[in-house]
Amino acid sequence: MTAARRKPRYSALALLREGLRGQSGWGPAWRSPEPKRRYDAVIIGGGGHGLSAAYHLAKDHGVTNVLVIEKAWLGGGNTGRNTTIIRSNYFNRESQDLYDASLKLYEGLSRELNYNIMFSQRGSIELAHSAADMEGLRRVVNAMQVSGIESSLLSRDEVLAMVPLLDPSPNTRWPVVGAAIQRRAGVARHDAVAWGYARAADGFGVDIVQSCAVSGFLIQGGRVKGVETPFGLIEADVFGMAVAGASPEMARLAGFKLPLLCMTLQAMVSEPLKPCLNHVVASTPNGAYVSQSDKGELVIGGGLEHVPSFARRGDLRKTAEVLASVVEMFPAFSTLKLMRQWGGTVDTSPDNSPILGPSPVPNLYLNCGWGTGGFKAIPIGGKMLAHLMATGKHHALSAPFGLERFATGRLIDEAHAGVAHD
């Protein structure tokens, strides 16, 4: 089924035609209309999750009178700032079900959206540096296998054969003892995910407005009636927010607080190189992870600085710390140069699991708290938010992730169980 109904299809043939006529026939990937005064549904946040929610509202539920409001530019938040890793190697069943559903959606996403998001399922390798690490990985791998999700352990020799640039010496600070691998995991072109969803949602008639910050909610009778914007009040029956890094602020505008803390996550890239690393490689003990983009840059991320921060910028100390670990694991990387570094604001929840579900204001729904791993969840996060907005009820996959779990104590603790980064 063609998602982008009103869009001319992208294909090799279309590319050939446009090549011959000087690329003059391509239309806008999405429109930039003036917003109307009233919609059936309004989604705050034009990142991956918000755009995916708009797409699923239209596609799954037939709700097309939808507005997506973005305060800056589409995909400019964490969608465009992350290290693009997609995986589902989680420990708890609830998380596995959610993230693996997302991974499955990613597997078909390029064709579904008619937009090449370049999902490269090159495998994600989680290194063990000690026997205890290996035991921990075995616990996670078994958890996944029991749930029917592909994952396996690798011996030291297997890891070194797959990642020859790793230091094989037993005397390095981070010796390779073994690893876990999820072969279906990989990386994708992050911006393309936002653009692909935007184009497809636009094709359904969804309005997208950029450079439009929500400055307040009009709440009447305990329900959200509309949002205040530079275009004035925009009304709707139902609202969703997917504003990672600004969730607590947005909640405050709507009159409630969230169990989240915003922190800065560091990311960086090296200068581009010819292919030298064919997998995503991560180390839980030192918190560093690295992959090579299709352009050839090494994309490196590191542990989170546990300090409330909205700085959204690169930090030197953390960068140096991450690079020291990376160079210790990959000594040849010492000959490379760091080209660009930046920070993203992530909202982290107490159990490292997202919050999906109704907010304390009945017709406002939440999609937040993804921490460092929101990118991999874009397809499912949007689908769940759309389901909540359209039906007012949880989807089975999102039910365990509601806000009420903090009061009952039924957390979905991924912080002390599985691998908790990227």
Added chain:
Amino acid sequence: MTNPGPMICPFCGPRDAGEFRYGGDPKAARPAFGSSDAEWAGYLYVRENARGVAKEYWVHSQGCGQWLIAERDTVTHVIQRISEATA
């Protein structure tokens, strides 16, 4: 106008920011044992998380070990005031 400069411990003087560790929101009164589940969850998990100047606990963990209260801008990370935390 000059740069904000390094972090200043009221006990040790100016020190590298790496010596300090963030310690959470200054404790709201710990709810009484008879409080509701939601109140306890609020105490446990809900944070001010202000964008801009926030009151925070910091501890000079690699120094004198003292707990401090800082007024810090969460956007620029500039500390405007810092003092000893008291019971």
Added chain:
Amino acid sequence: MTGPVRIAKAGGCALPFTFAGRSMQGRAGDTIASALLANGISTVGRSFKYRRPRGILSAGEDEPNAIVDVTLNGVRVPNVRATTQALEAGMQVSPVLGRGAALLTKLLSPFLASGFYYKTFLWPNWHMFEPAIRRMAGLGRIDPASRMSAGPGGNLSVDLCVVGAGRSGLRAAIRGAQAGQSVLLVERQDVPGGSSLWRGGDGVAGLLSEARAVGVTVWTGSTAFGAYENGRLGVHRQGDSVTLGGSLWVVQAAEVVLATGAIERPMLFERNDLPGVMLADATLNYLRRHGVLCGARPIVATNNDSAYPVALALAEVGAKVTVVDSRPPSERSAAAAKRGIRVLTRARIARALGRGRVSGMVLADGQRIEGDLIAVSGGWTPTLHLYCQAGGKAIWDEGKSILVPAFPVPGISLAGRVAGKWEAPDDLPWAWSAAPEIPGDGVSRKVWIDLQNDVTLGDVELAARENFTSIEHLKRYTTLGMATDQGKTANLLGAAAMAQATGRATTDLGLTTYRPPYVPVPMAALAGLSRGPVQSPLRRLAAEAAHRAMGATLWDYGGLLRPAFYGADEGSIVEECLAARQGAVVFDASSLGKVAVMGPKAGELLDFLFAGRMSTLQPGRIRYGLTLNEAGIVTDDGVVLCLGPDHFLVSCSSSHVGGFVASAEEWRQTRFGRDAVLIHDRTAHWATMSLSGPKAKAIMAGLGIVGTLDDDAFPHMAFVMGQFMGREARVARVSFTGERGYEISVPAGLAVALWPSLIEAGAVPCGIEALGVLRAEKGFIYVGQDTDGETMPHDLGFDAPRLKRRMGFVGDRALQLPVAGDADRKQLVGLAREGGGVIPAGAHLIEDGPRRSIGFVTSSHQSPSLGRGIALALIEGGRARIGEQVTWFDLGKTGRATVTPACAYDPDGSRLHV
């Protein structure tokens, strides 16, 4: 003869090097780029996407084209910027991109517009195409065997840091030093002077000696690459060779003056990427600094006055210069004409001519001009990167035709060209700033904006048509400004082109975020000396030497280097286990916490910190306890010794000492008050050897450390004071093995003496591996291994905190939450594998229909004493399942096991008294 040539006869000593395998000679003082130009090389590589030949454009860090791999002394360094890297003898220089399938890409180029890859490769999937695309992309090649080291860096605190040692920077530095400030002057080039080194200008030598005289510290070869929080600058000091990583310095300056100059912009015309098109200022740089004339018949194309001194200098050395100025005639153009230079005014360059390199140009009016070099000046972009990184914003000033700071940033000021100030070189009017000129309709769109990433004017316009009009979308969709030069010459042109394509003013569009680093920085320098064993260093035991002398194998246990076992291999673990059950073993328990808590509120604090009450403990007695966090989750277990009234010693587990002290201090300082109780971590002051086994008492008696070993006077969970080698010793009767145990603590310095005396007395050395088996046989937990982020005390069998004590301790309220009463909570139990073998640790217990995990094995060993496998596991409703059969799953294999109590050995504890 056309193209670049060295005209200076004299110069530094000869330096041999190779380029693409050809032997060449450079001179001391050359950059790789100047040496290549001196050897007549104009094409240094190929473009990224279309494989078009590319030449050297600039003479600085703005260079998009001249990126090369360099091998020297067996070390290969990829992606070296030839325009800033000093030449060294013996360098093997190779272009990062060869011809590749140039013809193919030429034919394909109409189809490879920006973002083409988003629109295709959908069928069957991306994996079909990705490997080929990856091979085509990327610049340099990494050599797996090459390594680069860093020099020692550090932190430096100064009153004033001036970035850029041109004239403006030198003056700012001198002013600061004269006012009494400590001043650091950071200069990226090898010598101070900035653009004066080729632009001329008097007094630089004088300024430099004055700066030195007033105490300015001058760092050359040093780049301030980033402005970070609280006014910190990251400075990279380059190494003495391309193969050395240099060092990282963090400079904390109260004030920063940026005297970073400005970067010249290219001009936009058809085939503006042809080798032989260079920045005008760069041609002057090569002439004056390296004696290289980049062309005998240069065409200087400009839209501002700054190119005139270049034209005059080129003419002075005999070049036949034509100036093409897009503006009306001026005093300056007239003056140049008077000096015999051919000047065309109101003349706009439309197209470069030449096969492989420049042979001339065509003007917009169709006129052809011959020449072997096109030196362009399209205006200047102030280098505002550090100001922007520090929180500033650069905006286009329509009136002044230049990029300016939108608002001041505290602590940062600007001097010289970056501030829009450039002193005239003579008495004539001096209009050096100019707006970018974007070719209008009717002109080919194959005009290069980002040379390294092959982004053309047509690409920008395509992005505009497709609504990628935000400046950040432009960057991400077209990759404009994302190459190794980070768009230093391209970003403003790209923004202007987008503004034109969308009918907006450049001022409305803004620029993309300036992200650090300003130039790529060697990872070796950033990683610094934190390599090998000093990277998160392991903690070690006082008696390590004694353990090694006994043949111990030492492993890393959570950052602590401890004896794993003694003897040749892991086989000795079994012997160690049996010795503990049959004779006596000793293990080094020195890393166990010894945290003193004292003062009038000591008991009260401990009662709050532990899930069990501690204040009722009598002097000389010991009690086991759990600590929780406020969510009710077990964070540690340990024992508390009552040393005397209001004086306790907490012995927490080795890996949780820091966490316990931090948490205890937090509560002490923020709840109990600093004056009522004191916490003192004495862990490192005492060494502890733990003697355990049925023969332990006899060995203790022989050592004579304590007076009495009578079990009534000195029962289990009590301690007495004694003496060892004339110093105080504390002996505690505790047991982590289940056997009678004596923990002997002595001042740390005596560890090396105590250990051998225990061995001589007949104790068998025992490592952590055997200990892990012994305690698992007893069902004693390791918090963190046998518990997880959901484990509460009652999951471990400790019901009292939740049901009896209920309140008054950390985590109390959480134990009353609904979750704490769930029937399916994971509880700690034991497992006995069917047939007696070992279930791998990390295996799960499963339930079928549909298959799901009901828990997992946390510890598992072959028990030498019991002759069967034993395991600890967290299982949903585990205690109710004792006696039942469950299925385990490990990496596809399954088997059966019986759920047992966690304690498999000596459940009634009688061994403690043997």
